[in-house]
Amino acid sequence: xxxxxxxxxxxxxxxxxxxxxxxxxxxxxxxxxxxxxxxxxxxxxxxxxxxxxxxxxxxxxxxxxxxxxxxxxxxxxxxxxxxxxxxxxxxxxxxxxxxxxxxxxxxxxxxxxxxxxxx
Amino acid sequence: xxxxxxxxxxxxxxxxxxxxxxxxxxxxxxxxxxxxxxxxxxxxxxxxxxxxxxxxxxxxxxxxxxxxxxxxxxxxxxxxxxxxxxxxxxxxxxxxxxxxxxxxxx
Numbered sequence: 001x002x003x004x005x006x007x008x009x010x011x012x013x014x015x016x017x018x019x020x021x022x023x024x025x026x027x028x029x030x031x032x033x034x035x036x037x038x039x040x041x042x043x044x045x046x047x048x049x050x051x052x053x054x055x056x057x058x059x060x061x062x063x064x065x066x067x068x069x070x071x072x073x074x075x076x077x078x079x080x081x082x083x084x085x086x087x088x089x090x091x092x093x094x095x096x097x098x099x100x101x102x103x104x105x106x107x108x109x110x111x112x113x114x115x116x117x118x119x
Numbered sequence: 120x121x122x123x124x125x126x127x128x129x130x131x132x133x134x135x136x137x138x139x140x141x142x143x144x145x146x147x148x149x150x151x152x153x154x155x156x157x158x159x160x161x162x163x164x165x166x167x168x169x170x171x172x173x174x175x176x177x178x179x180x181x182x183x184x185x186x187x188x189x190x191x192x193x194x195x196x197x198x199x200x201x202x203x204x205x206x207x208x209x210x211x212x213x214x215x216x217x218x219x220x221x222x223x224x225x
Contacts, residue, residue: 044206044217044218044219044220045155045157045163045206045208045217045220046217047208047214047215047216047217050213059213059214061214062214095162095163100165100168102168102169103150103151103153103168103169103172103210104151104153104210104215105153105165105168105169105174105208105210106153106155106163106165106208107165107168107174108165109162109163109164109165110162111162112162
């Protein structure tokens with residue numbers, strides 16, 4: 001079965017950096033776009049980034065463009081989110097999700113990793 | 120960006136009730152509309168994709184309808200595990216925006 005496991009969350013000061021990882025199993029990893037979606041405490045869901053199966057196509061939400069970088073290593077079935085210049089408003093649970101190939105739903109999710117940005 | 124608006128924001132119901140949650144897009148998303156369920160402290164789970172297609176393993180009491188700008192998620196007979204927050208999401212144009220959520224309480 002599809003499994004996604006995130007890691008790398010933690011506590012960081014404003015302006016700092018953090019790198020999130022997500023390891024996938026149970027499917028042919030390079031056949032799928034992967035995404036990061038976040039949820040601030042007590043708030044709704046916010047899509048932030050996609051990366052294609054080859055890594056050649058990438059999209060970002062305006063709220064993170066220029067600060068966050070998504071990447072993947074298909075040999076290790078892993079997707080990453082490098083987060084720089086972090087702000088208090090980036091505090092959230094970050095989910096890794098697989099994007100379905102038809103109609104682009106997020107059809108499988110990891111358990112999430114919490115990022116807290118505070119001085 | 121396409122704005123997604125859900126109503127109601129919260130809803131109280133009982134086991135066995137039939138409930139409907141609606142989602143409106145600020146412009147047409149054709150049928151690129153998905154529904155998710157999130158139980159407290161858990162990751163979201165996809166229930167419906169393409170407006171009306173049931174994700175594998177999701178009980179048939181969940182159904183979706185609509186196209187263009189107006190959509191609905193219906194739960195035909197509420198079960199205890201259905202008390203959760205529900206989100207719609209458009210996947211027609213990037214950014215793939217979510218609605219603000221509908222909290223379904225007992």
